[in-house]
Amino acid sequence: MAAVTATGILTAIILSLTSSHGNSQEVPAPETPVCLNTVLGNTISNLPETAGMDRKIESYLRKWEIRGASLAIMRNDSLVYAKGYGWADKEKEVKMEPGHILRMASVSKLITATGIMVLCDRGLLHLEDNVFGPSGILDSLPFTSVIKDPSYKKITVEHLLRHQGGFYRDPLFSSNDVRVQMGLDHAPEAEDFYRLVLRHPLRFAPGSWQKYSNFGYLLLCEVIEKVSGSAYEDFTTEEVLRPAGCFDMHIAGNYYEDRRPNEVRYYTHEGDGKYISEYNGSGKTVERCYGGNNIPLLSGAGGWCASTPEIARFVAAIDGRDEIPDIISREAVEKMTEYFDTETFSLGWNDTAPSKGWTRTGTLSGTSALVRYYPDGECWVMITNTSTWKGYGFSKYTEALFNECRSLYSQKLPQRNLFTVKSGQGHTDAPGIPR
Numbered sequence: 001m002a003a004v005t006a007t008g009i010l011t012a013i014i015l016s017l018t019s020s021h022g023n024s025q026e027v028p029a030p031e032t033p034v035c036l037n038t039v040l041g042n043t044i045s046n047l048p049e050t051a052g053m054d055r056k057i058e059s060y061l062r063k064w065e066i067r068g069a070s071l072a073i074m075r076n077d078s079l080v081y082a083k084g085y086g087w088a089d090k091e092k093e094v095k096m097e098p099g100h101i102l103r104m105a106s107v108s109k110l111i112t113a114t115g116i117m118v119l120c121d122r123g124l125l126h127l128e129d130n131v132f133g134p135s136g137i138l139d140s141l142p143f144t145s146v147i148k149d150p151s152y153k154k155i156t157v158e159h160l161l162r163h164q165g166g167f168y169r170d171p172l173f174s175s176n177d178v179r180v181q182m183g184l185d186h187a188p189e190a191e192d193f194y195r196l197v198l199r200h201p202l203r204f205a206p207g208s209w210q211k212y213s214n215f216g217y218l219l220l221c222e223v224i225e226k227v228s229g230s231a232y233e234d235f236t237t238e239e240v241l242r243p244a245g246c247f248d249m250h251i252a253g254n255y256y257e258d259r260r261p262n263e264v265r266y267y268t269h270e271g272d273g274k275y276i277s278e279y280n281g282s283g284k285t286v287e288r289c290y291g292g293n294n295i296p297l298l299s300g301a302g303g304w305c306a307s308t309p310e311i312a313r314f315v316a317a318i319d320g321r322d323e324i325p326d327i328i329s330r331e332a333v334e335k336m337t338e339y340f341d342t343e344t345f346s347l348g349w350n351d352t353a354p355s356k357g358w359t360r361t362g363t364l365s366g367t368s369a370l371v372r373y374y375p376d377g378e379c380w381v382m383i384t385n386t387s388t389w390k391g392y393g394f395s396k397y398t399e400a401l402f403n404e405c406r407s408l409y410s411q412k413l414p415q416r417n418l419f420t421v422k423s424g425q426g427h428t429d430a431p432g433i434p435r
Contacts, residue, residue: 035247036079036309037099037262039421045083045098049412053405054083060401061086064394066386067267068096072308074379077316077323078417082309088385089265101263102383103252103295103305104369105362109217111249112300113161113348114318115224115232115240117332125227127158127335137223142191142198149201157223159206160216161347166202172214172301173293175279187280190218190297210345217301224300232300243327244317245310245419252295252305254279263305266290266366267386289366289387302364308381311371313419315379324419359399363392370398378410 061069068086072079084096119125130136132143133153151166159165171178171193178188178196188196197215204211221232228235233251241249250260259265266289268274278284278291286292295303306314316324320333328336336347339354346352350359354375362369362383369383380402388394 034422036082036313036419036421037101037248037307040082040098040307040309040418042083042095042097044418044421045081047414049414050081050409053409053412054085056405057085057401061384064386064388064397065269066384066388068264068386069382069384070096070098070100070102070308072098072312072381073413074312074316074381075413076377077319077321077419079309079312079419080413080416082418087265090267091265096264096385098309099262099307101248101250101260101305101307101310102369102385103266103303103364103367104311104383105302105364105367106214107311107360107362107369107371108298108300108302108304110318110348110360110371111236111240111304111314112217112220112224113336114314114328115236115300116157116161116220117328117336117347118240119224119227121329121332125157125223127156127161129157131155131157131160131219131223137226138219142194146195146199148199151202151205152198155206157220158347160213160220160223162345163210163213163216164207164345165213165216165219166204166206166209166211167197167213167215168200168203169197170211170213170215171196172218172298175294176277176281179281187294188297190222193218210343212345214298214301218297218299221300236300240327241314244314245324246306246314248310249304249306249314251299251303254293254295255290260305264385268365269387269389271389289364292365295364302362308383309418311381311383312379315371315373315381316419319373319379321377361392361395363387363394368394368398370395370402372399372402374406378406380406 057071066086067090068084068088070084073081082098084098084100086096088094088096088100116125120127130153131138132147132155136153155165175188178192182188182192182196184192193215224235225232253259256265268288274288275285276288276292278286279294317327318333318336320326320330326333337349337352337358339346339352350361352358357375358373360371365387367384368387371379371381373379382398
């Protein structure tokens with residue numbers, strides 16, 4: 001009876017709020033979130049105060065023979081600057097815009113690590129949970145059929161996140177070698193890589209050392225699927241990215257023909273290694289960035305593509321600040337950014353030294369990505385659509401560029417929040433996304 005009475009009171013309150021002198025008033029519908037990539041264009045960041053910074057960035061791209069790059073700058077969870085430089089697709093004469101999406105390479109690991117923390121916050125997973133063995137998360141085929149070394153039973157979810165699993169090799173970028181080694185008549189699939197790696201003894205005891213491992217993050221995708229009951233990309237899109245305000249992130253394709261309508265063209269640096277055998281054993285020679293590796297297979301280890309403004313938006317949702325609500329608990333943020341020493345990877349981030357801030361890099365043929373979150377609350381994100389001969393070492397030059405531009409132009413950046421820009425406000429140069 002009390003419950004019925006409470007319901008009646010609540011109904012009366014609602015009726016009193018939605019009617020006046022017998023005339024009902026419509027309650028405003030919730031505002032539909034806007035995809036940043038459809039509304040942001042270069043014109044909004046064509047500012048006289050930062051023209052010198054634009055020239056520095058353009059000079060940097062010419063020096064390294066980079067066709068195009070996208071930059072987003074966030075301060076205290078407000079997007080203050082978003083701009084594209086050079087070409088998104090030189091052959092089609094498409095200029096780079098902040099709404100273009102690019103392969104982010106290992107920045108994908110930050111997304112995967114966040115997915116793990118979402119499951120931990122829900123009580124469905126714990127970082128100390130064992131991955132293998134009778135009580136492990138991955139207690140089914142093909143994992144149970146190939147593992148012989150009992151040390152595998154000691155591998156935890158946190159070990160995988162910190163690259164401390166101890167696996168004997170990381171073969172995800174060696175598809176043709178693996179195909180030949182295993183006598184396959186097809187390009188290696190995830191299960192083939194599992195059978196290849198897990199049958200070998202570990203190189204070191206889990207947690208005793210670290211060795212960067214894309215393979216370990218591929219296993220984390222399996223963990224997410226097993227615990228959530230959903231495909232990795234589906235779970236990540238619906239439970240991680242959309243709650244963070246990111247609506248145009250996708251697992252990228254292998255070839256130019258696979259690109260999204262607002263995805264860039266990728267370019268490989270000139271010289272040895274630009275052309276290699278296609279990853280699937282076809283015998284064809286391809287440009288390394290289009291068919292040299294199996295990008296979708298990299299998945300949560302390195303397969304995502306996104307715009308730099310949406311990556312900044314994602315970082316705002318996991319940084320522990322109050323301006324934009326986080327999608328994970330404060331305890332999870334602190335765990336992801338906990339710093340031990342220079343020899344220990346953070347969770348998802350490369351490193352989180354308090355004096356330097358947080359860093360996440362990513363490198364693939366055709367792209368280089370850097371996310372730098374500084375202690376003063378400023379976050380710079382840049383992705384190029386061209387790889388350089390420096391490989392993963394290129395990120396230190398981009399960081400030097402960030403530091404130089406920050407010292408000269410940080411105080412000149414506008415006080416605004418482009419995360420709140422709405423459709424139809426005049427930014428007609430945004431490339432848009434398919435409807």
